[in-house]
Amino acid sequence: MNVVEIKGVTKTFAQGNVTALENIDLELQPGEFVSLIGPSGCGKSTLLRIIGDLTPPTSGTVTVNGKPAKQARTDGDYGIVFQDSVLFDWRTVAKNIGLPLEMLGWDREKRRTRVEQMLDLVELRGFADHHPWQLSGGMQQRVSIARALSFEPALLLMDEPFGALDEMTRERLNLELLSIWQQLGSTVVFVTHSISEAVFLSTRVVVMSPRPGRIAGFVDIDLPFPRTVETREDPHFFELVTLVRELLRRRGEHLLPEEAELL
């Protein structure tokens, strides 16, 4: 069974004057790590939010875990990570991570055990009683990931989670995310506008084009796991980066400066 099934999804804004997404079809198999990449305005974040039932599609259907998206949301079938860590200042790190567990009605003891496991997973043991503002941006985002994974959702939605971080922190968190994903085996939808990040992380990259948002093509990433720092220096890595870039460019889109630099 597919974890996510998107059929003919269209999304318009402003009384139909702006088409953010047009006729999107996409299927995600269990355990896939799929990146959505495209320039600003291609609707990649909107698509993510439609999968999470945070905004309704204008037409088309979305199924998550074989259920309508709304049911999946109510059942807690996915965890979500935004570009900002979206932590609650009035909660400690441990209580931030435990928030979804509280919402699901877990008892205190069960929550405590799980939160400790999650703190280990994101290597923040010892920071349980800190408040978010006492942590660096990278650590905050790790808390946010731990929170999204705490209830072991089948699906993890990530909306440019590392977009606000510096390059070095970003690359380290990429490695950490991959190792977490391999431990848990969840399915990931990862929105980014960094080509190298998409190629490095994914099993499949979905290239999107803007106005209206469409899927321009797919690139299967057959780089072996586990991926390491060396993967980024692998000639095949560059071939795949080029392939994604060509797909983006064929749509007549200007590259972002950070991507042009890589060229």
Place this chain on the structure above:
Amino acid sequence: MKQLREWAPALVVFVAVIGAWQGAIAAFHIQQFLLPKPSDIVKAFWTERHTLWPAGWYTFKEALGGFAIGSALGVAFATVVARFRSVGTAIMPIAIAANAVPIIAFAPIAGAWFGEVSPHSKMAIAAVLCFLPVTVNTLRGLQSANPQQIELMRSYAASELTIWRRVRVPTALPFLFTALKVASVLAMIGAIVGEYFGGAFNALGVLINSDAQIFDFVTAWAGILVASLLGLALYGAVVGTERLVVRWAPDTRE
């Protein structure tokens, strides 16, 4: 030790100002009805304690009552406005305009409505003074919730009530306490000024007013000292409560 260092500059300035005040009166032979010596004021504060302190307590209770009523109404009103946006768009511009009205001008009318001598008229004035700042700030706080935090709660299938409890209210608390600090000061002002227009014989505002009329300025100043101390006490109580409730906030922590 750290706290002492923080307080030291303010303490030095305070002592210097009182010292200069005391010294200036001696040096320039300032007459007592213009400005009494601080030492005389403190003396009167002690010798008149049997009238001033109970009067202060009486007025303090009026201020406290007004503070509680006005703030509670303000929070309730802000909650309704935040919950039903149409109410807000209809009423908020008027509320903000009303905030600019010198409400203290209503003091004589409050006397007519709630009884000139009755403490209720003073409570009413204090309550009206507290109401708007609390409303405006609480509303701003309730509307300041991070939209992504709300979206995150939606992803957990949280109900509106849960979102209020876990996101909107905690976000609004620092705003609320800022307003309560302002309101605590306003409440004391409202009660005392209200008493200037008439009140019980044992009310602080009435005593200050009558002492000034019989040129007993030292006692009037001592009354002002009592009012200041009580105002500070109320303010301090709000700050203390804030430290207990808003423990997470970076600025109250360090």
